[in-house]
Amino acid sequence: MTCDQQVCHVEIDQGGDQKLLAAAQALGPVREFAPIRSSxxxxxxxxxxxxxxxxxxxxxxxxxxxxxxxxxxxxxxxxxxxxxxxxxxxx
Structure with missing residues (x-):
C-alpha cells in the first residue's frame, strides 16, 4: 500500500475489492473507489x-x-x- 495526502493505492487479489471497500467504509466516508489499470x-x-x-x-x-x-x-x-x-x- 502506498499513500500520499488522502489517497491510498492498494494491491489486492481478485475478489478482494468488496472486503477492502467495506473495511474503508467502516473507518469513514469513501469518496472514490476504483481500479487503476497500468497502460x-x-x-x-x-x-x-x-x-x-x-x-x-x-x-x-x-x-x-x-x-x-x-x-x-x-x-x-x-x-x-x-x-x-x-x-x-x-x-
Missing part, C-alpha cells in the same frame, strides 16, 4: 527495467527457452533505462 507502455517499462538474473544452461531447455532468450537479448541491447514518455505533444 501497456507502463507495463513494458516496468518489465524492461527489472533486473533479471543471469541465464544458466539449465534455463535453456524446454518450450519457454526461446522466450527467455528473446527477453534477455532485448534487455542486453536496450539503453540503461527506458525513458518515460512525455505527456506534451511536440510542437
Amino acid at each position: 501497456l507502455s507502463d507495463l513494458y517499462r516496468e518489465v524492461m527495467n527489472t533486473p533479471w538474473p543471469p541465464i544458466t544452461p539449465d534455463d535453456l531447455s524446454g518450450p519457454a527457452a526461446a522466450n527467455l532468450v528473446a527477453v534477455h537479448e532485448m534487455q542486453t541491447r536496450r539503453p540503461a533505462s527506458v525513458p518515460r514518455s512525455s505527456s506534451s505533444a511536440p510542437s
